[in-house]
Amino acid sequence: MGELLWQPSAKQKSKAKMTEFMNFVSTRHEQSFRDYNELYQWSITDPVDFWKDMWDFAGIICSKTYDQVVENFADMLNSRWFVGAKMNFAENLLRHRDEQVAMVFKGENCPPVSLTYAQLYDQVAKMAKSLREKGVGTGDRVVGFMPHMPETIIAMLGAASIGAIWSGCSPDFGINGVLERFGQIQPKVLIAADGYFYNGKEFDSLEKVRGIVSGISSIEQVVIVPYLRENPKLDSVPGSVIYNEFISPEEGLTIEFAQLPFDHPVYILYSSGTTGVPKCIVHRAGGVLIQHMKEHLLHTNLTREDKLFYYTTCGWMMWHWSVSALAVGATLILYDGSAFYPGPESLWQLAEEQEITVFGTSAKYLASIEKAEVKPGSQFKLDSLHTILSTGSPLSEDSFHYVYREIKQDLCLASITGGTDLISTFALGNPLLPVYAGEIQCRGLGMKVESFDSAGNSLIGQKGELVCSASFPTQPVGFWNDPEKVKYKKAYFDVFPNVWRHGDFVEITPQGGLIVFGRSDATLNPGGVRIGTAEIYRQVEGLSQIADSLVVGQDWDNDVRVILFVKPAEGIELTDELKGTIRQVIRKSTTPRHVPEKIIEIRDIPYTLNGKKVELAVRQVIHNEPVLNQEALANPEALEYYKDLAELAN
Numbered sequence: 001m002g003e004l005l006w007q008p009s010a011k012q013k014s015k016a017k018m019t020e021f022m023n024f025v026s027t028r029h030e031q032s033f034r035d036y037n038e039l040y041q042w043s044i045t046d047p048v049d050f051w052k053d054m055w056d057f058a059g060i061i062c063s064k065t066y067d068q069v070v071e072n073f074a075d076m077l078n079s080r081w082f083v084g085a086k087m088n089f090a091e092n093l094l095r096h097r098d099e100q101v102a103m104v105f106k107g108e109n110c111p112p113v114s115l116t117y118a119q120l121y122d123q124v125a126k127m128a129k130s131l132r133e134k135g136v137g138t139g140d141r142v143v144g145f146m147p148h149m150p151e152t153i154i155a156m157l158g159a160a161s162i163g164a165i166w167s168g169c170s171p172d173f174g175i176n177g178v179l180e181r182f183g184q185i186q187p188k189v190l191i192a193a194d195g196y197f198y199n200g201k202e203f204d205s206l207e208k209v210r211g212i213v214s215g216i217s218s219i220e221q222v223v224i225v226p227y228l229r230e231n232p233k234l235d236s237v238p239g240s241v242i243y244n245e246f247i248s249p250e251e252g253l254t255i256e257f258a259q260l261p262f263d264h265p266v267y268i269l270y271s272s273g274t275t276g277v278p279k280c281i282v283h284r285a286g287g288v289l290i291q292h293m294k295e296h297l298l299h300t301n302l303t304r305e306d307k308l309f310y311y312t313t314c315g316w317m318m319w320h321w322s323v324s325a326l327a328v329g330a331t332l333i334l335y336d337g338s339a340f341y342p343g344p345e346s347l348w349q350l351a352e353e354q355e356i357t358v359f360g361t362s363a364k365y366l367a368s369i370e371k372a373e374v375k376p377g378s379q380f381k382l383d384s385l386h387t388i389l390s391t392g393s394p395l396s397e398d399s400f401h402y403v404y405r406e407i408k409q410d411l412c413l414a415s416i417t418g419g420t421d422l423i424s425t426f427a428l429g430n431p432l433l434p435v436y437a438g439e440i441q442c443r444g445l446g447m448k449v450e451s452f453d454s455a456g457n458s459l460i461g462q463k464g465e466l467v468c469s470a471s472f473p474t475q476p477v478g479f480w481n482d483p484e485k486v487k488y489k490k491a492y493f494d495v496f497p498n499v500w501r502h503g504d505f506v507e508i509t510p511q512g513g514l515i516v517f518g519r520s521d522a523t524l525n526p527g528g529v530r531i532g533t534a535e536i537y538r539q540v541e542g543l544s545q546i547a548d549s550l551v552v553g554q555d556w557d558n559d560v561r562v563i564l565f566v567k568p569a570e571g572i573e574l575t576d577e578l579k580g581t582i583r584q585v586i587r588k589s590t591t592p593r594h595v596p597e598k599i600i601e602i603r604d605i606p607y608t609l610n611g612k613k614v615e616l617a618v619r620q621v622i623h624n625e626p627v628l629n630q631e632a633l634a635n636p637e638a639l640e641y642y643k644d645l646a647e648l649a650n
Helices: 010-015 017-029 036-045 047-058 089-093 117-133 150-161 175-185 206-215 285-299 317-327 346-354 363-371 397-407 486-492 533-540 576-589 615-622 636-642
Strands: 004-006 062-064 068-071 080-083 101-107 113-116 141-145 165-169 189-193 195-198 201-204 221-225 240-242 265-270 280-284 307-310 331-336 358-362 387-391 412-415 417-419 424-428 449-452 463-468 500-508 514-519 546-556 559-568 598-601
Touching (some): 017 036, 036 047, 047 068, 047 080, 047 285, 089 150, 101 117, 113 117, 141 175, 141 206, 150 165, 150 189, 175 206, 206 221, 265 285, 265 317, 285 424, 331 346, 346 358, 358 363, 363 387, 387 397, 397 412, 417 500, 449 500, 486 500, 514 533, 533 576, 546 615, 559 576
Parallel strands (some): 101 331, 141 165, 141 189, 189 221, 307 331, 559 598
Antiparallel strands (some): 068 080, 101 113, 195 201, 546 559
8 A cells, every 4th residue: 555645634525525425325225334435335236226326416317217227237248228218418518507607718829718608508509500500410420620629619519419429639630640530430520620739839730621621521511610810711621611600690599409318429539549540439428428427526526616627638538528527517627738838837827827626637747747846836826726637647656746745735636547448437536535645546436347367356456457347337339330349349358258358457455446557458478477567667757867768578588578768858868877776766666577678768758649658559669560550649750769779689
């Protein structure tokens, strides 16, 4: 167990939504839950009662209630939730139509602009009417090549309100990356900004938009959102129209929300695509809604008084997750641009100005601002802040300590893990539980999350495969163009029968927390001993001399040897002495098997567009295997540095 860093006060516990829910179900079922672990065990032992109670507690809006909470629960591949219900995803997110601020948008070079819930409803009504008039109907795809801005959310809600399916890519994607995604799902309408700002520079998107349109014949309408300039030139995109000319000019419109089954698709997301063409993951509206409301209300303790910020692009699942906070009635703080512009402290300046209460980011960001010696707690007034969320990769113990030392002592640091595959989380924060360094607080209610050994035995206090061994509402509908679910079965159910294997290497602690050791498909196996890459990163990246690192296994002499690539901090040289220090730190904090056989200096570390290291791609490069989809990388040129390295030949 890591060091205890925070625990909620009695007052904080008593006011938490989790406590309210615990009392709610205790009264309903004449039970007495003494703590979260008892509530969690009940939620996975009696899933029908739990999800039924969650539906009522969240106040899910529907025109027809369900006939059955779950059908075929024992069959994960074929289970169905809330059978018979009729509802609309957008209607639930637009339940608040008052003068409270729904969102505040701040771009790099733009002053903040805000939109109330009443204004948001009106804008969505105009978008929905225009989409209908263009022939968009139930099941059609509407896609966004957009920054993280209000028009993106308005377009998504407009599409969802009429039963269309939304899919997004951030504008930093290359044309081929977009075509490999949108091209598979054949959209009818494309919403695209004319460009975006990043790190103080302007990036025009219209040439990319033209390439997308010419490559996808199904697109019938292109809507351009002015962002770089008020009057973008549309000559390069035939048949396009400006956003304000597309949406209906009528005032006082009422949205006719299409009433659809719980399983009706609302989103299509994509796998990273670093090992092939991205898989198109189709997500059901009802599952996304009830799972997100559970995570917002109970695990994040979100209320109407909160201001939620998540640093994300519209292509990452955390965009979809954060947008669902509209159903709670909280205020969304949107930011588009570099997290380090004009300086590494810029997002904390935003946190002070907007009085952010829940600050969402990535483990990489927290490590980066620590390296940059940012001290938000002493530089900014963060009185409103009560929760920090971190995901994308395992959060190191050093980063846990940094948050409580340099940001704020009295807050809940909620490291969370889940994925695009389930558009939600398996393990996350909890306002009732303490925070231990390096550990996720708990498994999510209703999610039967376990750690399995290779034989399928459940483990406590030992490393194993992260699995979910019982059906849950945010399992995907399936993959696009995979009617027999062949690819879907292979992705999640090919290792353990009727059990979702997620591809992470984890340990469930005796107190019910969870430690993530990295992707299991990037697991190192020297001498047959399984090692998670995150175990090595935690040690190496805590050294001030190292800016970044990446570790892979190289096939060698009928075994696997550990190769560590390091990017030294500016002005630092990778000497034999520094290599010795690295090996000593790893050996002291882990085991001798974790110590890399080779430590090699590298100029850059490749990342996906969502900020995840791509160990598999590097492993393929050093084994002279092709990397099939480099469009998924933020910096694909970095892979060139790993080719033909002399150090790998001996």
